[in-house]
Amino acid sequence: MPRKLISANELAEFVYCAKAWELKYVRGAESSAEAQQMQIEGNAWRRTGPATRAK
Amino acid sequence: MNLQVMAAALAVLALVLVLVAARSRKRTGIPAGEVFYQDLPGQPFFGETLRSDALGISGKPDCLVRATDGTVPVELKNSSRPPARGSVYANHMVQALAYCALVEDQMKVRVPYALVIYAGQQVRKVEFTEERRQWLLRTIREVELARARLTANRNHDHRGRCAGCGVRSQCDQALL
Numbered sequence: 561m562p563r564k565l566i567s568a569n570e571l572a573e574f575v576y577c578a579k580a581w582e583l584k585y586v587r588g589a590e591s592s593a594e595a596q597q598m599q600i601e602g603n604a605w606r607r608t609g610p611a612t613r614a615k
Numbered sequence: 616m617n618l619q620v621m622a623a624a625l626a627v628l629a630l631v632l633v634l635v636a637a638r639s640r641k642r643t644g645i646p647a648g649e650v651f652y653q654d655l656p657g658q659p660f661f662g663e664t665l666r667s668d669a670l671g672i673s674g675k676p677d678c679l680v681r682a683t684d685g686t687v688p689v690e691l692k693n694s695s696r697p698p699a700r701g702s703v704y705a706n707h708m709v710q711a712l713a714y715c716a717l718v719e720d721q722m723k724v725r726v727p728y729a730l731v732i733y734a735g736q737q738v739r740k741v742e743f744t745e746e747r748r749q750w751l752l753r754t755i756r757e758v759e760l761a762r763a764r765l766t767a768n769r770n771h772d773h774r775g776r777c778a779g780c781g782v783r784s785q786c787d788q789a790l791l
Contacts, residue, residue, distance in 0.1 A: 563668075563671055563759075564762075565666060565667075565668070565671055565672055565673040566671055566672050566673070566755060566758050566759070566762075567672070567673050567674055568672060568673070568674030568675075568676075568709075568710045568713035568714060568717070569674070569710065570758065571672065571709050571710060571713050571751075571754055571755065571758060572706040572707065572709055572710040573706070574754065574757070574758050574761070574767070575705050575706040575708075575709045575754060575770075576704075576705075576706040576771075576776060577769055577770065577771060577776055577777075577780060578757075578761060578767035578768060578769065578770040579767055579768055579769040579770075579786055579788045580780050580781075580782050580786065581758075581761070581767055582761065582765075582766055582767040583782040583785055583786060584782060585762075586761075586762075586765050586766070586767075587785075589782045589785050590782075591781030591782060592781045592782070592783075592784060594781070595779075595780075595781025595782075596781070
């Protein structure tokens with residue numbers, strides 16, 4: 561049976577805190593509303609980000 | 616306006632744009648080169664998820680730049696307070712290293728380093744050294760073991776991490 565690949569994001573979560581990784585990836589815990597809002601703002605920064613987009 | 620004048624004007628405009636782009640890249644630390652992969656649906660060069668069965672990992676860097684010394688993954692982070700002395704946070708580093716290994720394995724190209732760009736265009740370089748590659752492989756193994764155990768314990772003593780953690784209210788090992 562092929563092993564389930566670990567995403568780079570999941571590796572980062574594990575290094576940040578292995579217990580938080582367990583809660584999110586094993587127990588399926590949802591992040592707080594505040595954390596989700598920060599994620600939305602982060603995604604906005606990624607969309608508008610620095611000058612990496614031009615060829 | 617005749618065609619020759621228009622052509623000259625366009626040539627000058629193109630030169631100005633090239634100079635502005637080069638200056639911008641120099642200021643931000645982004646290497647000169649072609650962006651050929653982006654994690655932005657609807658944009659040119661929208662890329663598929665990179666996968667490596669050999670390494671057991673997958674991921675989508677924000678973009679890939681084809682530079683003179685190899686292919687460089689670039690990751691954007693919204694934190695406006697990166698760590699001091701030009702370093703990156705450990706979680707951002709392992710993510711950047713994962714992209715280096717994925718690009719190297721899947722595209723069979725040299726990957727000398729990755730860039731992590733924090734808000735405020737603070738660019739940090741993550742060299743893809745052998746020591747860091749080994750750390751990445753150890754971390755992958757740790758996650759695989761934790762998956763098999765279905766449990767893991769807090770692996771830090773930083774109250775700040777707990778303060779910024781989105782699942783702290785559900786954690787019985789939180790420091791706060």
